Amino acid sequence: MTVDTDESGVGPRRRNASATREAILNSAIEAFTRLGYDGAGVREVAGAAGVTAMLVNRYFGSKEQLFAEAVDRAFAPRTVISNDPSELSERTATRLAERTSPDADDLDPFLLMLRSAANPRAAEIIRTGIENHVGRHLTDILPGPDAAPRAELLLSLIAGVWLMRKVIATPALAGMDQDALTRQLHDLMEVLVNAPPATSDGEAAPGAISPS
Amino acid sequence: MTVDTDESGVGPRRRNASATREAILNSAIEAFTRLGYDGAGVREVAGAAGVTAMLVNRYFGSKEQLFAEAVDRAFAPRTVISNDPSELSERTATRLAERTSPDADDLDPFLLMLRSAANPRAAEIIRTGIENHVGRHLTDILPGPDAAPRAELLLSLIAGVWLMRKVIATPALAGMDQDALTRQLHDLMEVLVNAPPATSDGEAAPGAISPS
C-alpha cells in the first residue's frame, strides 16, 4: 500500500482518514474518562486529536455516536475480568486494588462509566456496552445458578470501589493499604463467586453467615 | 407571631423568606438528584420552586453553594445506616434492596452523589458531606480495628448497587428478586462488619484467601 500509515510519529499527521479517526477516538476515550459525557466538549476532543471540531461530527455523526464508539472501544479490548473461574476473585481483587491506587494512570472504563452515568442517553449506551462485553462474559464464567445477577453484583462492587476511591476520593479508602484492600475485596468477591443454592425458605447457605 | 408561615397551601406563596429558601432547597435536592450537578440548571431549580433564577443566587450565593447546602441537607437528616451494630448488615441490606427496587421513589442521597460525581467541585463537596455525616457515624458503629476503610468499603458497595441497579439499570440486577438480593447483600456486608484481625505480616486471616 502506498497510503501513509505513519501512526508512530508525533509530527503533524498527514491526511489519513483512518489514522485521524483513530486519533479522535482515542482522544474521545481519554476526554470522556476524565470529564464525563457532559463535561467533555467536542472542541476539546478535537483539539487533543489535532483536528477541528467539525471533523469529529463528520467522522462520527454526532457527539452521542462518538460516545457510543468510545464506550464500545473502551470496554471491548481488555479482559477486564480474569478468565479462569478458580482464581477469578483473587486476580480481580488484586487488579482492582492496583488500578485504583493513588498512583495509577487514571484511565479505565469504569471511570468513563461513573463520570458519564448522569446523562440518561449516556447511561443507556453504557448499559448496552456493559452487557455485550463484560456482563455476558462474566456471567458465562461464574459457576452456579443465577450467574447473571451475581455477575452484575460483582460489577457493582467494582464500580463502587472505583467511585469512592478515585472519584469521590474518600481519604480512608483512597489511602488504604493495598494488601489489606486486596484481602478485603477478595473475601467479598468470594461470596459472590460461590453461588448460594438459592434456598428461598431458609438462610443456610454453605460458608455464609453464622446465624445470630 | 404574625408572620405568614403558611407552607401547606399550594397557592402562590406570600412573601416569606424562610419558606422560599426552603422551597428552593427542596427543589434543588430533587433536581440535583434527578439530573446531577451539571445537568440541573438554576432556572429549572427556581422554576420548580416557583421563583426566578436570580433569587436562587440571592439566597445561596451561587449554584455551587446551593449544591453544598443541598448535599448537607440530603445526607444529614435520615439515618442512612442502622444504628445497632448487631443487626447493621441485616437492616442495611434489606433497606438497600427495598430502596433500589424498580418501584421506589427515586429520591436518595446516593443518587445525588452518583449523578453529580463527574464534576470535580461537586465531588469535593460530596466527599466532605459523606465524611461528616454517614462516614464518621458508620465508622463509630463498626466493631474491630480499621473501621474507617471498612466503613467506606461498605459505602462503596451500597453506591455500586445504586449505580448498576438504578442509574445504569442493568436488567439482571434491576429485575433481581428482592429477597435474593437482600440475602446476597447481607452475606457481603457481613464480611465487612466482621473485622479481620489485620495481620499485616502474613495472609492467614481466618476465612480469608487460600495462598496460591
Place this chain on the structure above:
DNA sequence: CTGGTATGTCTACGACTGTAGACATGACCA
C-alpha cells in the same frame, strides 16, 4: 395613612455548547 425595607422580577451580558454549510487544500490517478 405613609414611608422604608425586605422580597421578588426583568433585562441582559459574556461565554460556552453542538451542529450545519461553504470553502480550502493536499494527495493520488491518469
Place this chain on the structure above:
DNA sequence: TGGTCATGTCTACAGTCGTAGACATACCAG
C-alpha cells in the same frame, strides 16, 4: 502535469448556561 475527490478548516447560528445590576412590589412599623 493536470484534474478530482477525499480530507480538513472557517464562519456562523441558535440555544443554554451562570450571573450581575437595575427595577418593581408587597409587607410591616410608625
